[in-house]
Amino acid sequence: MSKDFAVIGLGRFGGSICRELSQEGMQVLAIDSDEDRVNEYKNIAYHAVIADSTDEDTLREIGIKNFDHVIVAIGENIQASILTTVILTDIGIKKITVKAQNDYHEKILNKIGVDQVVHPERDMGRRLAHNIISNNILDYLELSDEHSIVEVKAGKKMVGKSLIDLDIRANFGCNIVAIKRGRDINVSPSAEDALREDDILIVIGADKDISRFERRLVIDDD
Numbered sequence: 001m002s003k004d005f006a007v008i009g010l011g012r013f014g015g016s017i018c019r020e021l022s023q024e025g026m027q028v029l030a031i032d033s034d035e036d037r038v039n040e041y042k043n044i045a046y047h048a049v050i051a052d053s054t055d056e057d058t059l060r061e062i063g064i065k066n067f068d069h070v071i072v073a074i075g076e077n078i079q080a081s082i083l084t085t086v087i088l089t090d091i092g093i094k095k096i097t098v099k100a101q102n103d104y105h106e107k108i109l110n111k112i113g114v115d116q117v118v119h120p121e122r123d124m125g126r127r128l129a130h131n132i133i134s135n136n137i138l139d140y141l142e143l144s145d146e147h148s149i150v151e152v153k154a155g156k157k158m159v160g161k162s163l164i165d166l167d168i169r170a171n172f173g174c175n176i177v178a179i180k181r182g183r184d185i186n187v188s189p190s191a192e193d194a195l196r197e198d199d200i201l202i203v204i205g206a207d208k209d210i211s212r213f214e215r216r217l218v219i220d221d222d
């Protein structure tokens, strides 16, 4: 696992990544062009520097090449985000994660060949929307444009029934990959066991199939 991280852009998103990684004991270099932001992270990150990441010489001087993973968390200034990413790619950074501000930004980042593009506001919005539809939908993770993993509470319609009774794969085309029961996670759940009220099912499948599954079995009618 890579241990040396650099975070460029210390807004709410980059700042929270920097804080969390540091709390987990990772060595983080925090970079921002704004002096106040950098001062805020002086005592949190391993090292914090004021720098304009669109300047290749500056990034080289900082020694960015030595970092295994660089996170670009400049959102609003899309031009700066793209330019920074291109420079990091040219320098040969092994792993680059970039926060996209909108779909066009994301498309460009994908074209540049960024390892990981994140879209926190959109993803959180989608997760929240699923949770608002039903309290039984606990989490939602997009795997691709058409596939997701959802975490759902065994709703009233599932309690007391086994996976064989529900036959989710045949009926909805999606798969139960694990069942959480209390602190245990069973990754090869028994097909005969009756589901209990507090069981949490991890379901993987195509979005359209998951939607059908949610409407028919997860969302309680009352």
Ligand code: ATP
Binding pocket: 008, 009, 010, 011, 012, 013, 014, 031, 032, 033, 034, 037, 051, 052, 053, 054, 073, 074, 075, 076, 077, 080
């Ligand atoms: P967030 O949504 O994460 O809170 P924000 O809206 O506060 O972000 P952004 O404009 O997305 O702020 O930028 C995040 C940070 O990136 C800011 O602190 C900004 O100073 C920094 N930043 C912007 N351009 C550069 C650059 N060229 N070099 C280094 N840091 C930059």
